[in-house]
Amino acid sequence: MMFYTLVRKDLLLEFRAKEIIIPMFAFGLAIIMIFALSFNASQAINHAFSPGLLWIIILFISSLGLNRMFVLEKEFDAFTLTLAAPVDRGIIFLSKAISGTILLLIAEILIIPPFIIFMNLTIPSDWHIMVLILLIGDLGIMSIGAIVSGLSMRAKLSEMLLPILFFPLVSPHIIACVKSTNYWFKGLSFINWQFWIFLMISFVLVFFLLGFMIFEYITEE
Amino acid sequence: MYTINNIYKSFYHRAILEDISFKVNQGDMIALLGKNGIGKSTLLRILGKISQPDKGTILYNDANIYKEKAIARKGILYLGHDVGLYPSLSALDNLKFACAIHGKKNKDSSIISTLNQLGLSNRMNDQIQIFSKGMLQSLKYALADLIEWNILFFDEPFSYLDLKGRKSAQDYIDKWIENSKTMIFATHDAQWSLLYCSRLLLLDNRKILFDQKTNDIDINKIVKILR
Numbered sequence: 001m002m003f004y005t006l007v008r009k010d011l012l013l014e015f016r017a018k019e020i021i022i023p024m025f026a027f028g029l030a031i032i033m034i035f036a037l038s039f040n041a042s043q044a045i046n047h048a049f050s051p052g053l054l055w056i057i058i059l060f061i062s063s064l065g066l067n068r069m070f071v072l073e074k075e076f077d078a079f080t081l082t083l084a085a086p087v088d089r090g091i092i093f094l095s096k097a098i099s100g101t102i103l104l105l106i107a108e109i110l111i112i113p114p115f116i117i118f119m120n121l122t123i124p125s126d127w128h129i130m131v132l133i134l135l136i137g138d139l140g141i142m143s144i145g146a147i148v149s150g151l152s153m154r155a156k157l158s159e160m161l162l163p164i165l166f167f168p169l170v171s172p173h174i175i176a177c178v179k180s181t182n183y184w185f186k187g188l189s190f191i192n193w194q195f196w197i198f199l200m201i202s203f204v205l206v207f208f209l210l211g212f213m214i215f216e217y218i219t220e221e
Numbered sequence: 222m223y224t225i226n227n228i229y230k231s232f233y234h235r236a237i238l239e240d241i242s243f244k245v246n247q248g249d250m251i252a253l254l255g256k257n258g259i260g261k262s263t264l265l266r267i268l269g270k271i272s273q274p275d276k277g278t279i280l281y282n283d284a285n286i287y288k289e290k291a292i293a294r295k296g297i298l299y300l301g302h303d304v305g306l307y308p309s310l311s312a313l314d315n316l317k318f319a320c321a322i323h324g325k326k327n328k329d330s331s332i333i334s335t336l337n338q339l340g341l342s343n344r345m346n347d348q349i350q351i352f353s354k355g356m357l358q359s360l361k362y363a364l365a366d367l368i369e370w371n372i373l374f375f376d377e378p379f380s381y382l383d384l385k386g387r388k389s390a391q392d393y394i395d396k397w398i399e400n401s402k403t404m405i406f407a408t409h410d411a412q413w414s415l416l417y418c419s420r421l422l423l424l425d426n427r428k429i430l431f432d433q434k435t436n437d438i439d440i441n442k443i444v445k446i447l448r
Binding site: 006009013016019221 | 266269270271272273290291292293294295296297298299301303304305306307308309310311314318319321322323324348349350357
C-alpha cells in the first residue's frame with residue numbers, strides 16, 4: 001500500500017511537472033540523430049552496432065532521468081516529508097527504482113521507433129523478447145541508479161557525482177544488456193545466450209536487495 | 222514518551238551538538254530557543270529522524286527510533302524550516318500524499334474543509350510552487366491538522382505569516398494545547414515561548430544551557446543570553 005502511494009506520487013510528479021520524460025526523449029532523439037547522421041553506414045554495419053548504440057542512449061537518458069527524479073525531491077526539501085513519515089526506507093528505495101523503471105520504459109517507447117527508422121533497422125518478429133530484455137535492463141539500471149542517486153543526493157556536486165559513480169557500477173549490467181540484445185538481433189536461439197539474461201537478472205536481484213538494505217543509511221544526513 | 226540520551230552531532234568535523242539529553246512527557250509543549258546556527262534545527266531534524274546523530278539514542282515509547290522498524294515512529298510529525306512539500310504538486314495532492322504516507326486516509330472533503338479554514342481552498346488545485354511563503358507556511362498547519370500525531374516537531378512555526386495567518390496558526394496551537402498534545406517548537410520568539418509553552422529549553426555553546434518550566438523563568442534572563 002505504502003509502496004503504491006510512493007510510486008503514484010512519483011508518477012503524479014512527472015505528470016504535473018513533465019520534467020523527466022520530455023528531456024529524456026529530447027536528449028535521446030538528439031543522440032539518435034547524431035549517430036544516424038555521423039555514421040552514415042550501411043544497413044549491415046548499423047545492424048552490428050545498433051545494440052550497443054541503443055544501450056548507450058538508454059544509459060545516458062536514464063542518468064538524466066535519475067538526476068531529475070532526485071532533484072524534484074530536493075526542491076523545497078520535499079524529501080523530508082517522506083523521510084520523516086513512518087515508512088521503511090527500503091520501501092522508498094523500491095518505489096524509486098520502480099517508478100524510475102516505468103518512466104524509463106515510457107521514454108524508450110518514444111525513442112525506439114525513431115531509433116529503428118533513423119538507423120534503418122529490420123526488427124526480428126519475436127520482438128516481445130526485446131521487451132523482456134528492456135524490462136530487465138531497465139530494472140537493473142534503475143536499481144543501481146536509485147542507490148547512487150540516494151548516495152549523491154546530499155552531496156554538494158550531486159549532478160557530477162551521479163555519473164561518476166553510476167556509469168562504472170552499471171557497466172557490467174549494460175554489457176550484459178548489449179550482449180543479449182545483439183544475440184536476439186542476430187536471431188540466435190535463447191539457449192545460446194541465456195547466460196547474459198541470467199547475469200542481468202542476477203544484477204537486478206543483487207542491487208534491489210542491496211538498495212533495500214542500505215537505503216536507510218545512505219539517505220540520512 | 223520521548224527520551225533523548227547523550228546526542229552528539231558534528232558537520233565536517235565541527236561539533237554542533239554535544240551530550241544533549243532530556244525527556245519529553247505527554248502533554249509537554251517545549252520551546253527550543255537559541256541563537257542562529259546554534260543547532261536548534263539540527264536537533265529537531267535528529268528528533269524527526271531526518272538526520273542521524275553521531276552518538277546517542279532516542280527512544281519513542283521505549284523504542285529506539287534509529288533501530289526499530291519505521292512503524293515504531295508512527296505518531297511523530299516533523300515540520301521543518303523549509304516547506305517540505307512537493308512544489309510541482311497542488312496543495313490538495315500534497316496533503317493527500319502526506320496523509321497517505323502517515324497512514325491516514327482523508328476524504329477530499331475534509332482536506333478541502335481544512336484548506337478553507339486557512340483561506341487556501343480557492344487555490345487548492347494550484348501547484349504550490351506559485352504560493353507565497355506565508356501560504357506555504359499555512360499549508361504546514363493544514364498538514365498537522367489532518368494527520369493524527371502524538372508528538373510534533375515544528376521548526377519556526379510563525380515564519381512568513383501575516384497577522385491573519387498568525388491568528389489561524391495560534392488557533393491551531395491553542396486547539397492542540399487543549400487536547401494535551403506534545404509539541405516541540407524551535408523558535409526565536411522568547412515572549413511567545415514564555416506565554417504559551419510549558420517548558421523552555423535553551424541551547425547555547427553546543428549544549429542545553431537550561432531546561433526549565435516557563436513559569437519559573439525571567440524573560441530578561443533569556444533575552445540577556447540570546448543577545
